[in-house]
Amino acid sequence: MVEQLRKDGVDVDVLRAVDLDIAPGGTSEPVDDGDAWPGVHARLLESQILVIASPTWLGGPSSVAQRVLERVDAMLSETDEEGRPGAYNRVAGVVVTGNEDGAHHVIDEITRGLEDIGCTIPGQAWTYWNQGPGPGPSFLDAERGHDWSRSTGRAMSANMLGVARALAARPRGPPPP
Incomplete structure (x- = not known):
């Protein structure tokens, strides 16, 4: 997916939330000293496409992915100069990996x-x-399913980019009062 977006001329910035100190909370402001979220938030405001990647943990998203969603939630109460919530006119998608069922969930x-x-x-x-269910190799250690995952990743990229371009040409206005 990243490779396809870059091929299509998109500047891609990859952040691994698991490597950052992102404090819990529902604000874009720092929650404590060392909270990396304000820097992530600034980068989100500069982006048009957001992709959240998560492993499947016990059939659900990882706690790190959930924490990112909790912090992104603060953007709902932030508005731009035209009164649009902070996430408006941003396109989003999801990448999931795992050794158990539950990717669609x-x-x-x-x-x-x-x-x-x-x-x-x-x-x-x-x-x-x-x-599939039970322990097993990771994506990098296995060969099974790579073609399908890469093919759907390319389709995902094309779909996100098409909608991002449409929104850039004709942005959504603020929600009605």
Whole structure:
């Protein structure tokens, strides 16, 4: 997916939330010293496309993905100069990996959260790789399912980019009062 977006001329910035100190909370302001969220928030405001990636943990999104959604939720109460919530005119998608069933559930959970805060989710704006129930190899250690995951990732990229371009040409206005 990242490779396809770059091929299509999109500047892609990858952040690994698991490597950052993102404090819990529902604000874009720092929650404590060392909270990395304000920097992530600034980068989100500069972006047109947001992709949240998560493993499947116990059939649901990871706690790190959930924490990112909680912090992104603060953008609902932030508005731009035209009165649009902070996530408006941003396109979002989901990437899921895991060694258990539940990828579609994780996609549903994350996209529902992103839609709730105003992101636009194009059709088929997701891809996943799932080894199936029980322990098993990771994506990088296995060969099974890579072609399908990469193909859906390319479709995901095309769908997100098409909608992002449409929104850039004709942005959504603020919600009615």
